[in-house]
Amino acid sequence: MTVPLMRIQLDSDRLTARRVVELHRAGKTHRESRDAARAEVWRRGRTPAAEPVFVGVTNGEPVRLIYDVEVYRDVTS
Structure with a gap:
């Protein structure tokens, strides 16, 4: 399972x-941006499954840092 x-x-x-x-x-x-990415995952109602991985930055204004975060699947019973 992925x-x-x-x-x-x-x-x-x-x-x-x-x-x-x-x-x-x-x-x-x-650390500050990695922790902010983790906090954003929690804010969106998901649970991080691993540390955020830095992917890159955007070229727009404002510039944005991009992170990919593995999250646990939503499990309903």
Whole structure:
């Protein structure tokens, strides 16, 4: 059984986005944005199944950080 992904976009600014990308390329994590992505999953009523994975940034204004987060399937009895 595959675990579904939820794509999260977080508003940011160019300076922060650049820093997140640099950290990602260095194999490190920008904790604040990762935690914000996790919190957004919870806010949308889903349960994260793994740590958020940084995917990239958008080119628009405002710039957005993109994370994919594995979430548990909704189980109803």
